[in-house]
Amino acid sequence: GGSPRAHSYTKYNTWSDVQNWINSISSANPSLVSKLVIGNTFEARPMTVLKLGKASSSTKPAIFMDCGIHAREWISPAFCQWFVKEALSTYGSDSQMTSLLDEMDVFVLPVFNIDGYVYTHTNNRMWRKTRSKKSGSSCIGADPNRNFDAGWCTLGASSNPCSDTFCGYNPESEIEVKNVADFIRRNKSIIKAYLTIHSYSQLLLFPYSYKYGLAADHTELMTVAQGAASALQSLYGTRYTSGPGATTIYPAAGGSDDWAYDLGVKYSYTFELRDTGRYGFLLPESQIKPTCEETMLAVKHIAAYVQKN
Ligand code: ING
Numbered sequence: 001g002g003s004p005r006a007h008s009y010t011k012y013n014t015w016s017d018v019q020n021w022i023n024s025i026s027s028a029n030p031s032l033v034s035k036l037v038i039g040n041t042f043e044a045r046p047m048t049v050l051k052l053g054k055a056s057s058s059t060k061p062a063i064f065m066d067c068g069i070h071a072r073e074w075i076s077p078a079f080c081q082w083f084v085k086e087a088l089s090t091y092g093s094d095s096q097m098t099s100l101l102d103e104m105d106v107f108v109l110p111v112f113n114i115d116g117y118v119y120t121h122t123n124n125r126m127w128r129k130t131r132s133k134k135s136g137s138s139c140i141g142a143d144p145n146r147n148f149d150a151g152w153c154t155l156g157a158s159s160n161p162c163s164d165t166f167c168g169y170n171p172e173s174e175i176e177v178k179n180v181a182d183f184i185r186r187n188k189s190i191i192k193a194y195l196t197i198h199s200y201s202q203l204l205l206f207p208y209s210y211k212y213g214l215a216a217d218h219t220e221l222m223t224v225a226q227g228a229a230s231a232l233q234s235l236y237g238t239r240y241t242s243g244p245g246a247t248t249i250y251p252a253a254g255g256s257d258d259w260a261y262d263l264g265v266k267y268s269y270t271f272e273l274r275d276t277g278r279y280g281f282l283l284p285e286s287q288i289k290p291t292c293e294e295t296m297l298a299v300k301h302i303a304a305y306v307q308k309n
């Protein structure tokens, strides 16, 4: 074949483009990036985590971030790609990024629900769920953000396999959820923060969503979220609301942030990126750059806080 064209960070890339990018960015930056396959999707696509960080002789604490849990939220994988590019291109010049990658590792899963993401490019732009099949039901997929083992299927989730918020046949029935949960469990002693990127609504959410009770760390989580939201707003004036999921968006059990928090990952946040509904999931490509730039400031605010705590 011919020489590969440069990756575009201001377009919504297909899975095939993202896969080529995962390979090229890791081979171009061997001292800062390694690839870890954490398992395969239902349709047998490899789930590759990019581990960003300077090699160290001692065990480093880490941040885990995933994008694209929901297939149609295309700005989310765009942000993970942007984050990786920014991290690598500002390491050595930006003092915060340099210190972050010297002292911590950042695990980035660019597309969590790959099968669903592919389906939104080929068949149905508004698909949300995984693409798993089970004999006995003609409906396909479960909502991966209702399939984690956190108050599973008790609230704001459906047991109807045809629903967009189907919780699955049991917790972690979705192989993509099991792969991520296994990875976080295996690395539980080093993972200090869990960040999961969704759209849309301009919210910065934290536990709990599966119940109305406040998290033990509520005050600290709220303070860090508000600091992140004001850093984000400083760039283009985009306003975010921060708070616990149940009262800020809606009660919903089985979410990844609640699960990670109850496992012991204290700094557990769900971002709902732009916009507030004008374009919704169909956010124009012209907004990828400003959305990613402002979101970087929020993620860096959280990372800096986690690093010093
Ligand atoms: N919103 C999230 C959803 O899964 C959420 C909101 C966050 C629910 C955390 C549960 C836990 O419905 C979107 N846009 O997907």
Ligand code: ZN
Residues within 6 Å of the ligand: 069, 070, 073, 145, 198, 199
């Ligand atoms: Zn979502």
